[in-house]
Amino acid sequence: MRKVLKLAQREYIASVKTKGFIIGLILAPLMMGGSLIAFALLKDRVDTTDKKFAVIDRSGVIAGYLAEAVDKRNAEEIFDKESGRKIKPAYSVEVVAPDESDPRAQRLSLSDRVRRAELHAFVDIGRDVVHPGDDPAPAHIAYYAKNAALDDLRGWIVWPINDRLRQVRLRDAGIEQEKVRDLFFWVNVDGLGLVSLDEGTGDISDAKKASEIEAILVPILMMMLMFLMIMMSVPGMLHSVMEEKTQRIAELLLGSVSPFQFMIGKVLGGIAVSLTSSAVYVTGGILAVRTMHYEHFIPYHVLPWFFAYMLLAIVMFGSYAAALGSACSEAKDAQSLTFPVLIPALFPMFVYFPVVREPASAFATVLSLIPTFTPLLMLIRQSTPEPVPSWQPAAGLAGMLALTVLFVWAGGRLFRVAILMQGTPPRLSNILRWAFKG
Amino acid sequence: MTGAIVLENVTKTFGETLAVDRLSLSVPKGSVYGFIGPNGSGKTTTLRMIMNILVPDSGEIRIFGERLRKSDTDRIGYMPEERGIYTRMKVRDLLRFYGSLKSGRNVRREVDKWLEKLDLADWGNKKLEALSKGMRQKVQFIATVVSGPEIVLLDEPFTGLDPVNTEAIKDAILGLQAGGATVIFSTHDMSVAEKMCNFIFMIFRGRKVLDGPLAAIQDQYGSDTIRMRTDGGVRALANLEGVERVNDFGQIQELRMARGCDPQNVLASVLSRTAVRSFEIVKPSLHDIFLRIAGPAGKEANHA
Numbered sequence: 225m226r227k228v229l230k231l232a233q234r235e236y237i238a239s240v241k242t243k244g245f246i247i248g249l250i251l252a253p254l255m256m257g258g259s260l261i262a263f264a265l266l267k268d269r270v271d272t273t274d275k276k277f278a279v280i281d282r283s284g285v286i287a288g289y290l291a292e293a294v295d296k297r298n299a300e301e302i303f304d305k306e307s308g309r310k311i312k313p314a315y316s317v318e319v320v321a322p323d324e325s326d327p328r329a330q331r332l333s334l335s336d337r338v339r340r341a342e343l344h345a346f347v348d349i350g351r352d353v354v355h356p357g358d359d360p361a362p363a364h365i366a367y368y369a370k371n372a373a374l375d376d377l378r379g380w381i382v383w384p385i386n387d388r389l390r391q392v393r394l395r396d397a398g399i400e401q402e403k404v405r406d407l408f409f410w411v412n413v414d415g416l417g418l419v420s421l422d423e424g425t426g427d428i429s430d431a432k433k434a435s436e437i438e439a440i441l442v443p444i445l446m447m448m449l450m451f452l453m454i455m456m457s458v459p460g461m462l463h464s465v466m467e468e469k470t471q472r473i474a475e476l477l478l479g480s481v482s483p484f485q486f487m488i489g490k491v492l493g494g495i496a497v498s499l500t501s502s503a504v505y506v507t508g509g510i511l512a513v514r515t516m517h518y519e520h521f522i523p524y525h526v527l528p529w530f531f532a533y534m535l536l537a538i539v540m541f542g543s544y545a546a547a548l549g550s551a552c553s554e555a556k557d558a559q560s561l562t563f564p565v566l567i568p569a570l571f572p573m574f575v576y577f578p579v580v581r582e583p584a585s586a587f588a589t590v591l592s593l594i595p596t597f598t599p600l601l602m603l604i605r606q607s608t609p610e611p612v613p614s615w616q617p618a619a620g621l622a623g624m625l626a627l628t629v630l631f632v633w634a635g636g637r638l639f640r641v642a643i644l645m646q647g648t649p650p651r652l653s654n655i656l657r658w659a660f661k662g
Numbered sequence: 663m664t665g666a667i668v669l670e671n672v673t674k675t676f677g678e679t680l681a682v683d684r685l686s687l688s689v690p691k692g693s694v695y696g697f698i699g700p701n702g703s704g705k706t707t708t709l710r711m712i713m714n715i716l717v718p719d720s721g722e723i724r725i726f727g728e729r730l731r732k733s734d735t736d737r738i739g740y741m742p743e744e745r746g747i748y749t750r751m752k753v754r755d756l757l758r759f760y761g762s763l764k765s766g767r768n769v770r771r772e773v774d775k776w777l778e779k780l781d782l783a784d785w786g787n788k789k790l791e792a793l794s795k796g797m798r799q800k801v802q803f804i805a806t807v808v809s810g811p812e813i814v815l816l817d818e819p820f821t822g823l824d825p826v827n828t829e830a831i832k833d834a835i836l837g838l839q840a841g842g843a844t845v846i847f848s849t850h851d852m853s854v855a856e857k858m859c860n861f862i863f864m865i866f867r868g869r870k871v872l873d874g875p876l877a878a879i880q881d882q883y884g885s886d887t888i889r890m891r892t893d894g895g896v897r898a899l900a901n902l903e904g905v906e907r908v909n910d911f912g913q914i915q916e917l918r919m920a921r922g923c924d925p926q927n928v929l930a931s932v933l934s935r936t937a938v939r940s941f942e943i944v945k946p947s948l949h950d951i952f953l954r955i956a957g958p959a960g961k962e963a964n965h966a
Contacts, residue, residue, distance in 0.1 A: 475710075
């Protein structure tokens with residue numbers, strides 16, 4: 225054991241005392257959460273360039289109202305009330321008379337104006353939008369722009385158009401709008417957790433309001449953190465063993481330690497590296513969240529499971545990776561094996577969304593009990609507000625433990641045979657033969 | 663001297679290849695034992711089996727009379743032929759790491775002592791990648807011996823070293839022997855083996871072909887070699903009756919005589935062709951014996 229710890233210590237120091245580790249420690253969460261952070265930082269950064277659009281109003285009742293709505297918006301919404309800074313673009317409307325003789329040519333002409341940047345977009349309002357008949361074609365409204373799918377103007381224009389349609393429909397029905405104001409009062413359904421009994425006081429506590437942060441963001445962040453820990457140590461083990469083999473360092477070490485001790489030393493070093501990184505991230509994360517007064521979102525009850533899953537995942541994937549690294553004779557072998565090594569850790573990333581949405585479904589339950597997926601998927605399920613039956617994390621952990629023992633055993637056998645074997649490519653048949661027949 | 667290492671009928675195969683074939687060997691304690699043999703003959707495999715890195719298919723290896731156990735490797739220092747080393751570590755850190763892996767005592771003091779001894783004290787805090795190839799080889803030698811092993815196995819310790827470093831390693835090996843250690847080293851340099859080794863062992867195609875003190879080995883071949891220097895050089899020695907082979911070293915030539923050949927007749931023949939400056943009847947050199955066994959003619963004979 226002393227030798228294993230010496231190897232692990234060297235491995236740990238060699239990994240941690242590098243600029244790459246420090247930079248990686250900072251950059252890795254930035255890379256993984258980069259899009260979220262960028263979205264949060266840049267969400268208020270909008271293009272404030274004024275936008276002009278044309279309207280072909282075949283109904284004859286909307287264009288005027290739309291122009292008024294645009295004027296009202298320009299007056300009330302585009303400047304920040306406190307700072308006076310322009311925060312949104314001003315819109316302007318050009319009402320174009322419909323050319324019923326050749327509507328396609330008219331649309332082409334307006335499209336060319338959009339291409340020449342004379343217009344931002346144009347809207348073609350169908351003749352029968354107020355009272356759609358059996359033929360749906362004249363009851364459509366079409367919005368033409370260079371990027372119509374993601375266009376703020378299109379999102380805004382829907383509201384004044386529908387307001388106007390409602391007005392006209394009520395008027396035509398002979399109803400005064402003031403009398404039916406409640407008709408248009410939209411009622412939301414609030415999401416709440418369950419009411420529970422406080423066993424200490426006997427009081428019935430109020431249900432907590434369900435939050436998207438708690439339901440989606442927290443589980444995803446926990447999963448990303450686990451994935452990051454696996455990524456920071458496991459591929460490194462494969463490459464470091466391959467390097468020690470190809471640079472003929474392994475033989476010198478094998479003069480002092482057994483191949484099994486060698487492999488376990490590597491894995492323990494990897495665990496120490498991951499514990500260091502995770503301690504930094506978890507502590508830093510908790511402090512940051514508490515500073516922002518969001519501590520009620522921290523899933524403290526999941527953290528012990530996180531560390532238990534992480535330890536077993538690194539031993540499981542690490543012994544597998546180190547053993548495969550011992551089968552590589554050159555760098556390109558290791559490159560081609562990196563992806564297969566990571567598949568068990570990557571797969572849960574493809575299915576996390578249905579698991580987050582329905583953590584108690586049979587799909588989520590079964591997948592999270594597969595030992596290679598447990599560290600990510602069971603963790604997601606435990607991080608959602610929906611409680612997981614207590615036997616399931618225990619069963620997941622037991623499955624991981626069993627598979628870890630198998631991987632360490634088979635990895636040790638593979639490692640013993642392969643570490644001194646030069647020039648033999650790591651074919652699947654060779655790997656299986658070395659692992660199970662020795 | 664008692665046997666520090668004893669191999670009894672040790673055999674090792676790799677797939678269809680027989681690497682070591684029923685090898686028996688007894689390495690006396692406190693000796694310097696030279697392993698010679700052509701490339702691929704089984705030297706490294708034998709050393710790896712003694713280190714317990716490879717396990718024999720059959721046969722037994724004993725260390726100081728006891729069957730080899732994994733823990734025995736702490737008593738053995740091993741320098742493999744391939745000089746792999748952690749190049750990003752500092753010299754002193756690396757040596758302490760290897761010393762501590764072997765359960766060495768006073769590792770820190772020993773590291774400093776050896777760095778001083780091999781003229782590397784100023785490089786102790788430098789990274790290995792900053793050192794020349796020769797310096798790295800000396801560091802690797804120190805890594806092998808820093809734990810104070812009772813047995814030292816060195817696979818090609820002199821390869822790639824300049825004369826100064828060769829001398830330093832040679833002195834260090836003899837110093838280890840003087841301190842009671844048993845040293846086995848493999849080499850392709852026959853003159854080094856001749857000068858340094860108490861015993862020489864030659865392996866060829868996995869089998870032992872020579873084993874014993876140099877003089878005893880040479881006695882097996884008798885005094886069948888003439889070493890001479892002539893004005894005519896090698897051209898004057900062509901087609902001499904009773905001479906099987908002429909080995910030309912440039913300034914001198916060695917002539918191997920056929921069985922029953924009279925050296926006086928050879929001398930007379932040469933004198934009739936050119937002036938002879940020196941003439942000596944000697945035992946064959948280790949180099950010559952090696953060639954007789956593993957050279958083209960020897961291979962054919964062995965193969966037959």
